Amino acid sequence: MKIKTIILICGILPIATWAKTPLILLSIDGFAQHYIERYQPKTILSLIKQGTSAKALLPVYPSKTFPNHVSIITGRYPINHGILHNEFYHRDLGKVYQVGAGKDEPHWLTAEPLWHINEAQGNISAVYFWPESETPVNNKMPSYYYPYQHFTENQVRLQQIINWLRLPEDTRPNFISAYFASIDDAGHSYGEDSIQLRNAIKEFDQLLADFIQLLHQEFANQVNLVIVSDHGMTKINLEHVINWRDQIPQGVTVVNGSTQLYLYSEDKAQLQQSLEQFKQGQFQGQNKRYNVYTFPNYPEHWHLNQEHAAVPDAIIDALPSYIFSKGQGAVDPATHGYDPRLSAALNAIFIAVGPAFAPNQVINAFENIQVLPILTRALGLKDLDNIDGNYKIAEQIVKTN
Structure with missing residues (x-):
């Protein structure tokens, strides 16, 4: 794990900064909205009943992993955060972008992710994988992060979140994000009708249940949890x-x-x-x-x-x-990336539970650039004026103090 030295200067950061309720953002890559009804994951269904969920989280174009994850975490459309596709050409750089290229060439990323926004306002962020989370912004990295390793087990990622929350108050992150690819992998490799996808969903749902039980036991429900996905999945005709x-x-x-x-x-x-x-x-x-x-x-x-x-x-x-x-x-028998308006199968998920969010509420579908304003409000951060999202959805679902 890469750990940035954290220097706290007495008098600079008020005690209230560290007393905020921690917020965890989990992304389940490739988890389609229609999987909820089709596969009935018990833990996810329970969370939907407990908190606020959307009828769908709508991807930006194209419905690919990297542009959508970066839109979620920056509140910007791809043209404004710089990651236009999983692969594309940049005339000024004279290069073709490949996923994760920002760690070697920071100029690919042109908007600030939430982990940097959070730290700029006096807090601590932790990232257990996220597309482009290894890209330095103004030569800075989040306080805690892991270089991407695709086959790191989901249980290991979730356990590290618990470990971060167990840190002393002055070094504990108030914002934690983590990324999970196992369901996307199963969808691509085996298709939407496969037992492999069903098992991948069931396995993750059980890990999520164990994780939430630990949160309840150790932190008495004083944690906000937001679960999103970047896109859904749709079948490919192998003759097409x-x-x-x-x-x-x-x-x-x-x-x-x-x-x-x-x-x-x-x-x-x-x-x-x-x-x-x-x-x-x-x-x-x-x-x-x-x-x-x-x-x-x-x-x-x-x-x-x-x-x-x-x-x-x-x-x-x-x-x-x-x-x-x-x-x-x-x-692959299934994929994503199409214009999201062409198929509801590409719709993603949004679920938010915890003290900051209204219980038992389902709201209309919204575009994923609106996720960042929801998160900043739940974290108690200052509103941002340099994003493409707005605060209308946040005002519906984030409780006021």
């Missing part, structure tokens, strides 16, 4: 794999995100030639396979119609259940 490479002339850079092709080119004639070929191949029989869009005429809800070094000149956007061939390996 699009071979596209012969449609790209020289002079056009393509980044293949599986559900999107991002096209970049300074040669407008070459780009147009490629787009004409894509338009000719849009249909497979009567079935439309994808949409072709060019900057600055992207759908408004994508929030990509402004000049930015990473925004592509054109996007070939696959329709569910099509994907663009990666040219190697087997095709």
Whole structure:
């Protein structure tokens, strides 16, 4: 575990700073909203009854892991936090982004995550994995964090949260976030109808039950717990794999995100030639396979119609259940990444329980850029004016002092 030295200067930080109720944010990657009804996870259903939940948490475009996790933790759309996809090209940096690249090149990330916002207001943050949590912001890292190790057991992650809460008050984090990938892994590898996915959900739900029991025993319910996911999951038709490479002339850079092709080119004639070929191949029989869009005429809800070094000149956007061939390996039976407005199967979850949240309340679906304002209000932080989210949802569900 990477631990930053914490220096407390007497008189600078008021006692009330450390007396705030701790808040834990858990992200269950790939946990679709429809899994709740389909698989009936007992612990999650119990939490829904106890606290506030949303009918759905709506992903930002594209419904990929990294842009959505960073939107959740910054309250910004991808164009404003910098992580536009799991893979994309940046003209100014002259590089293709790969997941986790911020730890070596901090300029990829252009908005502050909550762990830094929290510490800037005199508190302590801890992170047990989160997309881009290893990216320094102004040369700073959260007080406690772990470099990402995909196969670290979920139980180990949850136990460390308990260990952090057991720390003395002057070194204990008031904000803790943690990330879990096992359900996303099962969904990708085995599909939504698989026993493997059912077992992954059941196993995590039981670990969550044990974790909550410890919270109750040791901290007398004086902990706020927020559970989110980044996106849902939808089936792939294994016959719907699009071979596209012969449609790209020289002079056009393509980044293949599986559900999107991002096209970049300074040669407008070459780009147009490629787009004409894509338009000719849009249909497979009567079935439309994808949409072709060019900057600055992207759908408004994508929030990509402004000049930015990473925004592509054109996007070939696959329709569910099509994907663009990666040219190697087997095709997953389920995936995500599509425009979230095209399928409710991509909806994610939001559940909040604890002293800060109203009990037994279900609210309408909302976009995940609204999560950050909820968290800052629950943490007692100052309201932020440099985010894309607002405080309307927070005012519905976070109790006032």
